[in-house]
Amino acid sequence: MKPLKSFREYVEILKEYNEIVPIHQEIDWNLEMSAIIRRAYELPSPAPLFKNIKDSRPGFEVLGAPVGISPNKEHPFIRVALSLGLPINTPAPELVKEWSKLPDVHPIPPRLVTNGECKENKLFNDDIDLTKLPVPYIHVGDGGRYINTYGILIVRTPDGSWVNWSISRVMLEGPRSMAGVVIASQHLGKIYGEWKKEGKEMPFALCLGVDPGISMIAGYPLPDHVNEGEMIGGWYGEAIDVVKCETNDLEVPATSEIVIEGTASFEEMIPEGPMGEYAGYTWVGHEKQAPRFHVTAMTYRNHPIMPVTAAGIPPEENHTNWGIAIAASIQHALRKQGLPVKECFIPLESAVHWLVVTVDRSRQREDHEGLAYRIGEAVFATRAGSYVPKVIVTDDDIDPSDIKQVVWALATRHRPDQRITMTDQNVLPLVAYLDEKEKSTGVTTKVIYNCLMPWNDTSADKQPIEASFRSYPEKLRNHIVKNWENYGF
Numbered sequence: 001m002k003p004l005k006s007f008r009e010y011v012e013i014l015k016e017y018n019e020i021v022p023i024h025q026e027i028d029w030n031l032e033m034s035a036i037i038r039r040a041y042e043l044p045s046p047a048p049l050f051k052n053i054k055d056s057r058p059g060f061e062v063l064g065a066p067v068g069i070s071p072n073k074e075h076p077f078i079r080v081a082l083s084l085g086l087p088i089n090t091p092a093p094e095l096v097k098e099w100s101k102l103p104d105v106h107p108i109p110p111r112l113v114t115n116g117e118c119k120e121n122k123l124f125n126d127d128i129d130l131t132k133l134p135v136p137y138i139h140v141g142d143g144g145r146y147i148n149t150y151g152i153l154i155v156r157t158p159d160g161s162w163v164n165w166s167i168s169r170v171m172l173e174g175p176r177s178m179a180g181v182v183i184a185s186q187h188l189g190k191i192y193g194e195w196k197k198e199g200k201e202m203p204f205a206l207c208l209g210v211d212p213g214i215s216m217i218a219g220y221p222l223p224d225h226v227n228e229g230e231m232i233g234g235w236y237g238e239a240i241d242v243v244k245c246e247t248n249d250l251e252v253p254a255t256s257e258i259v260i261e262g263t264a265s266f267e268e269m270i271p272e273g274p275m276g277e278y279a280g281y282t283w284v285g286h287e288k289q290a291p292r293f294h295v296t297a298m299t300y301r302n303h304p305i306m307p308v309t310a311a312g313i314p315p316e317e318n319h320t321n322w323g324i325a326i327a328a329s330i331q332h333a334l335r336k337q338g339l340p341v342k343e344c345f346i347p348l349e350s351a352v353h354w355l356v357v358t359v360d361r362s363r364q365r366e367d368h369e370g371l372a373y374r375i376g377e378a379v380f381a382t383r384a385g386s387y388v389p390k391v392i393v394t395d396d397d398i399d400p401s402d403i404k405q406v407v408w409a410l411a412t413r414h415r416p417d418q419r420i421t422m423t424d425q426n427v428l429p430l431v432a433y434l435d436e437k438e439k440s441t442g443v444t445t446k447v448i449y450n451c452l453m454p455w456n457d458t459s460a461d462k463q464p465i466e467a468s469f470r471s472y473p474e475k476l477r478n479h480i481v482k483n484w485e486n487y488g489f
Contacts, residue, residue: 003085003236006117006255007209011063011305013082014047019070020063021046028054029145034138037064037310044069044315047079049305053134059303062134066150066307067215069315069348080320083212085236092324092401093343099328100335100344102220108233110242116254118207119243123298129175130260130295138310139276141284144179145172146275150307150317151208151258152218153180154250155191158198163250164191165228167218167322170206170293171272178293179272180204180264183429185386185442187224192264192291201263203248204293208306209257211240215307219317220325221384247296257304261297268292277311278318279351279432315348323352329384330355337378340371345400346388353431355379355388356400359452368452373420376448386426389444394451397466413451420448 004010014020027033027050036048050062070078074089081090086098135145148170156163164187171179183189195202217232229251233239242251245261252259272290276282309317323346331344340363345356357375372393379385394400394409425446429439438444453464465471 003211003213004082005211005236005240007211007257007305007307008117008255008301010066010082010212011049014079017072017078017082017088019046019072019079020049022049022051024051026052026054029056029134030054030137031140033062033064033134033136033308034310037308038312040065041068041310041316042313044071044076046071050134055132056134057132060134061303061305062136062308063209063305064308064310065316066309067212067317067320069320077320080216080324083216083321085213093345093399096324096327096331096343096345099216099220099324100332102217102231102235102328103222103332105231105234107227107230108237108239109227110229110233110251111239112251113241113243113254116241116243116256117301118252118254118256118259118299120302121300122246124246125176125296128295128298130172130178130298131175133258134306135172136308136310138308139282139312141282142275143171143271143273143287146170147172147178147260148206148208149309149311150215151206152210152214153188154205154207154252155188155202155264156250157191157194158200162191162225163227163229164188165214165218167215169275171275171290173270173292176262176295177270178206178260178295179270179290180293181272181288182264182291185426185428190224192266195264196266199266201265201294203245203250203263204261205245205248205250205252206260206293207252207256207258208260209304210253211255214240214253216321216325219322221329221382221387223383245297246299256301258300258306259298260295261299262293262295264291264293266291275311277430278314278316278322279353279430280313281432282312314351319346319348319352323348326352326384326387327355330357330379330382330388333382333384334375334378339375339378341375342396343400347401347403347406349403350390351432352387354390354392354406355385356392356394356398356406358394358396358398358400361395361397368454369418369450372418372448372450372452376420376422376446380422380425380446387428389425389427389431389446390449391447392449392451395453398451409451410449413453414449418450420450422446422448 241254269289
């Protein structure tokens, strides 16, 4: 398939695949909208497209669960596949395999154009009122309404050498101000730190509703100083169109639904959070101080559509977008090191707390305990691995995207005395079980569960045979499947 070059095009193709339910009745931004989104994730159901949000500017719409799991049992990852420009029947491990090729593409810089759809309407200064946008109050216990849950923040280093596109939550404060989460260890935080050193406010652009591929790459853990705008051009095989902002020198995707421009203060800190996050919890009372983002301009398409995710218990976009990207990045790194890795996957149900790595048994030649250690060590050394606290290493007879098989392998193949712990490892402060010291330092202990069967310790004629339907001869299985209804089922 060809990549989809705008969020609007993505919405239209989702309609064609019956992946959208338009909701015309008035919906309250205060919990009702996000509760509908949460139920859509958990059933799963098509993505809700809200056309009438209470107290909001007429003509503004919201697409909830933009990359949630599909109710299509044959193609549950259809929204991920469409976002990446891949066939809709691409299975989960194959999505990871294809996306793992991203670091090897030839970067193609964006193409600057003079005008774009995002410029159809323009507002400046006092004419801007963000509170009139359909900004949801998402979870019971959240610290405020979150204007950004699946848009991209664009920032650039003071010398212009590094432009970063990332997804980071942003909380609404007032008509022209927001609170942005800035974590020092992440790219957004590193660039913010450079502006702070110079004593200058950091220009930003928040783009709500961008090409689905841009949203996917914004969740990809690329190395420092790599520009997502160039890499997505390489993935597409052609440059994407960008336009200049109205009040700063940043460039934004021309087809963006909404662009909010301004500067992030290096002095003014305001309360942010809590917010229900990808681990599945809202830590009530855990607000933090975050930079105030001053808004100077807003441009938008006619009848704009905002994406909204309702983070929490899986599956949602943190698990389908970010989880697949983390697994893809790690798979790329492990293959580059020559490790006998077959597949990597982050089970949706693990809330990005487990990474499953399968080993190609045809290439496995060394001690299985040593191999599990080497794989875990290599995982935790990567930027993507810093997000994952637990690694499960198993043989390639296990499908890492099938949670039933993963649980079976962990329960029956892992010896408790072969659990490998690694101390003083970098970690994202949002991991659910961290204590306050670990959150503040970003350092914790991580673990590797060795589920590799000791093939080299047992003679070939004594290897276990899996007692399941797939262990029967293929001819017999095909015969049974063909005659299933004839048996009376």
